Amino acid sequence: MFDPFHEVVTNVSKTIMQFEAQLRRPVIGVMPAYFPMELIYAAGGYPVQLWGNNLTLEKSDAYLQSYCCSISRSVLELELREISKMVKAYAFTSLCDTLINLRELYRRLFSKPTLQLSIPITQTEEARQAYIKNVLKSVTTGLEEITGQQITQASLIEAATLYGHTRSLQRKLYNIRRQKPGIMKNHDFYTVLKAGFFLPAGAYNQLLETLLHNLEALSQPQDSRPKVLISGMVFDPIDTYKIFDELKFDIVDDDLANGWRTVSKENLQIENLVEGITQYLFNPAPCCCIYNPENDRHTYLLNRVKQSGADGVLFWYIKFCEPDAFDRPQLMNRLKAEGIPAAFIDMELSMSNFEALKTRINAFCEILEG
Amino acid sequence: MTQLAAYKKMKELMTNYYIEAKTTREKPIAWVTSGAPVEFLYAMDVLPIYPENYAAMCAAGHQSIELLEAAEAAGFSQDLCAYARTDFGADITQGGPVAGLPPPNFLLCSTNICKTVIKWYEVIARKYNVPLFIVDTPFLHDGLTKELIDYTISQFKDLENFLAEFTGKPFDRERFFEVLSLSSEASGYWKKMLYLAKEMPAPFNSLDSFIHLGPIVTLRGTQECVDFYKSLYAEVAERAAKKIGSLPEEKYRVLWDNLPIWFKMRRLEKFFEEKKCTLAVTTYANSWGGYSNIDNYQGKDIYEAMAASYLNVYINLGFEERINYLAQLIEEFSLTGFIMHSNRSCKPYSVGMYRLQEELSALSRKPGVVIEADQNDPRVYSDAQVETRLEAFIESMRPINN
Numbered sequence: 145m146f147d148p149f150h151e152v153v154t155n156v157s158k159t160i161m162q163f164e165a166q167l168r169r170p171v172i173g174v175m176p177a178y179f180p181m182e183l184i185y186a187a188g189g190y191p192v193q194l195w196g197n198n199l200t201l202e203k204s205d206a207y208l209q210s211y212c213c214s215i216s217r218s219v220l221e222l223e224l225r226e227i228s229k230m231v232k233a234y235a236f237t238s239l240c241d242t243l244i245n246l247r248e249l250y251r252r253l254f255s256k257p258t259l260q261l262s263i264p265i266t267q268t269e270e271a272r273q274a275y276i277k278n279v280l281k282s283v284t285t286g287l288e289e290i291t292g293q294q295i296t297q298a299s300l301i302e303a304a305t306l307y308g309h310t311r312s313l314q315r316k317l318y319n320i321r322r323q324k325p326g327i328m329k330n331h332d333f334y335t336v337l338k339a340g341f342f343l344p345a346g347a348y349n350q351l352l353e354t355l356l357h358n359l360e361a362l363s364q365p366q367d368s369r370p371k372v373l374i375s376g377m378v379f380d381p382i383d384t385y386k387i388f389d390e391l392k393f394d395i396v397d398d399d400l401a402n403g404w405r406t407v408s409k410e411n412l413q414i415e416n417l418v419e420g421i422t423q424y425l426f427n428p429a430p431c432c433c434i435y436n437p438e439n440d441r442h443t444y445l446l447n448r449v450k451q452s453g454a455d456g457v458l459f460w461y462i463k464f465c466e467p468d469a470f471d472r473p474q475l476m477n478r479l480k481a482e483g484i485p486a487a488f489i490d491m492e493l494s495m496s497n498f499e500a501l502k503t504r505i506n507a508f509c510e511i512l513e514g
Numbered sequence: 515m516t517q518l519a520a521y522k523k524m525k526e527l528m529t530n531y532y533i534e535a536k537t538t539r540e541k542p543i544a545w546v547t548s549g550a551p552v553e554f555l556y557a558m559d560v561l562p563i564y565p566e567n568y569a570a571m572c573a574a575g576h577q578s579i580e581l582l583e584a585a586e587a588a589g590f591s592q593d594l595c596a597y598a599r600t601d602f603g604a605d606i607t608q609g610g611p612v613a614g615l616p617p618p619n620f621l622l623c624s625t626n627i628c629k630t631v632i633k634w635y636e637v638i639a640r641k642y643n644v645p646l647f648i649v650d651t652p653f654l655h656d657g658l659t660k661e662l663i664d665y666t667i668s669q670f671k672d673l674e675n676f677l678a679e680f681t682g683k684p685f686d687r688e689r690f691f692e693v694l695s696l697s698s699e700a701s702g703y704w705k706k707m708l709y710l711a712k713e714m715p716a717p718f719n720s721l722d723s724f725i726h727l728g729p730i731v732t733l734r735g736t737q738e739c740v741d742f743y744k745s746l747y748a749e750v751a752e753r754a755a756k757k758i759g760s761l762p763e764e765k766y767r768v769l770w771d772n773l774p775i776w777f778k779m780r781r782l783e784k785f786f787e788e789k790k791c792t793l794a795v796t797t798y799a800n801s802w803g804g805y806s807n808i809d810n811y812q813g814k815d816i817y818e819a820m821a822a823s824y825l826n827v828y829i830n831l832g833f834e835e836r837i838n839y840l841a842q843l844i845e846e847f848s849l850t851g852f853i854m855h856s857n858r859s860c861k862p863y864s865v866g867m868y869r870l871q872e873e874l875s876a877l878s879r880k881p882g883v884v885i886e887a888d889q890n891d892p893r894v895y896s897d898a899q900v901e902t903r904l905e906a907f908i909e910s911m912r913p914i915n916n
């Protein structure tokens with residue numbers, strides 16, 4: 145029942161080109177994280193999410209130093225090797241220093257248009273509102289120029305409904321996993337999420353609905369297995385989940401920017417779009433890249449661990465991601481102080497030898513099995 | 515180092531500053547970033563403390579390794595900016611030249627230098643359980659706009675309210691304007707001094723400017739700061755008038771982009787002197803000259819001028835503007851080439867740098883080189899690698915008057 149998703153994930157370019165031809169919408173490459181797909185769709189675009197890949201870095205090395213995260217490096221590799229030929233424009237957010245400069249680099253290297261959804265960091269309320277209003281204006285105008293279509297109330301409603309539905313179906317999937325850990329292989333679960341980065345929402349939603357229906361027939365494994373929550377920016381490299389599966393180790397929940405932090409977002413409110421975007425960016429899950437002291441990561445993560453029944457937390461760290469790395473030591477200490485085992489594993493997306501990783505995952509497993 | 519009488523005075527100023535920091539009982543202490551609008555603090559008798567400056571001192575004094583290791587032992591990744599790690603280490607061990615910084619009463623952070631500082635200050639805010647005030651000065655992808663200025667101003671106003679509440683005194687606007695004017699005056703002297711390096715031979719070099727940077731960072735807004743840079747300017751101007759160069763012989767003149775390599779100052783100085791190469795100008799030291807523009811706005815809204823200055827910081831600019839600015843410096847300072855420090859610690863300064871080098875070389879028709887290093891972490895630095903690259907670069911330059 146997971147085959148259609150695996151199919152997409154192993155044939156990304158083919159999938160995108162096929163739907164591009166079918167939908168006749170320009171493909172917009174979306175960089176990490178939290179750029180609302182709704183806006184792109186409402187402007188007549190076909191958003192595909194670029195969260196990094198496992199290409200060997202042949203060309204991007206000339207422009208991005210080894211101390212840049214492998215997300216930025218591997219995404220640049222796509223464009224330099226012309227793998228992302230079908231992408232007509234790129235949408236960026238201002239998550240971190242690397243991404244901000246990456247956008248500038250794209251502007252210098254390529255002629256494709258780039259959009260920037262700059263996320264305010266202030267706590268001054270009116271300043272924040274006015275800022276988002278301006279950013280929104282520039283993003284929507286930019287999108288309309290790229291697609292040649294206007295964003296209308298009707299197109300916004302359609303987009304908000306469509307993508308809102310995607311996330312609500314994904315939340316159902318998360319719930320099933322929380323309630324019946326082990327019902328899906330970890331590798332299957334994240335493949336389902338990953339397929340959503342490339343499929344148009346309509347087609348993806350259909351697949352999700354079928355999957356949710358089919359899952360009802362499955363029963364949970366009876367053996368007791370360690371349950372873990374993973375926290376970090378991205379769930380990739382996808383093949384690492386085969387290790388968890390092999391070790392009979394269930395990921396029961398996550399706190400990932402391209403996982404629950406996005407999936408948990410409610411439908412985009414469009415009646416007051418500025419307010420809607422504000423809510424979308426800052427709620428409900430906190431993120432290391434979004435400054436929001438009112439939404440404390442420590443309290444949040446402790447609650448998630450409790451609610452999910454996880455036995456421990458594994459920090460899934462993409463090397464050189466400073467926002468993630470700054471938060472981790474205090475978070476880990478806090479978890480440990482509350483008696484929750486926590487460990488971290490660092491990796492690069494381009495890694496191909498998973499042996500060391502396996503040893504470390506296994507070691508953590510053993511702690512949980514105590 | 516160029517022999518400057520002002521050096522002793524600077525040492526004295528910085529010592530007094532740190533003594534006050536360590537001993538004050540009356541003044542609240544704020545830890546602030548180097549690009550924060552510190553004038554608001556001086557106006558309210560809050561003592562600003564600069565972890566970045568302290569981290570640089572630790573590295574220049576060859577004390578950063580043990581502090582970096584202490585931070586790493588506490589779980590802070592080697593991937594983090596080495597200023598932050600040095601600071602965490604100094605905080606944990608109470609180490610470095612003044613045995614740690616005094617604990618903060620609150621924190622003030624501005625994003626004009628990087629987004630990294632938000633994460634760094636969040637860690638400190640949590641540790642000390644103190645308020646963190648952020649003035650968000652967004653990256654200027656497309657230059658300054660009225661909206662960005664308004665955005666910044668409304669945070670300035672909010673900062674005034676915050677300070678009034680924190681200190682229990684109404685915000686002293688009159689004093690604030692005085693401080694601003696002092697700040698602007700000191701930055702003016704600093705800038706004028708830096709631009710004396712246009713003279714040939716350059717009367718001082720950029721390594722000197724790095725060494726004399728302390729007060730403009732930490733004491734900007736005070737009378738002592740003005741007095742100091744006034745005298746430094748006078749001294750350097752006299753050298754310029756007498757055509758006394760910083761090096762015995764000046765064959766090449768180059769720009770240095772990015773932070774200094776604090777733990778290699780002496781060695782690099784010797785290296786460049788031997789090669790007869792003056793580091794004539796840097797984007798880094800120039801950054802503090804920008805605050806002198808506040809006075810140029812006289813007649814206009816002072817908050818507007820200030821917002822523009824705090825937004826318009828080199829490292830906060832889009833690449834197009836960066837390239838044009840660099841090309842302009844190359845022209846104005848009659849340079850023979852440029853050096854870009856790809857600084858592992860500082861992503862906003864360094865990510866994309868190889869492209870900037872390509873474009874700047876093409877535009878200015880001057881050779882440029884990128885060296886891989888770090889401002890504070892000697893463990894990721896290789897003398898041989900850097901010097902070999904620099905040697906090849908220097909050989910590729912056409913000497914002045916040729």
Ligand code: SF4
Pocket residue numbers: 176213214215216239240241242243377433462464465466467468
């Ligand atoms: S992984 Fe971290 S460093 Fe890389 S783009 Fe995302 S937020 Fe930035």
Ligand code: SF4
Pocket residue numbers: 566595596597598627628629630631773859860861862863
């Ligand atoms: S060195 Fe760079 S990253 Fe570190 S605090 Fe300074 S500006 Fe930010």
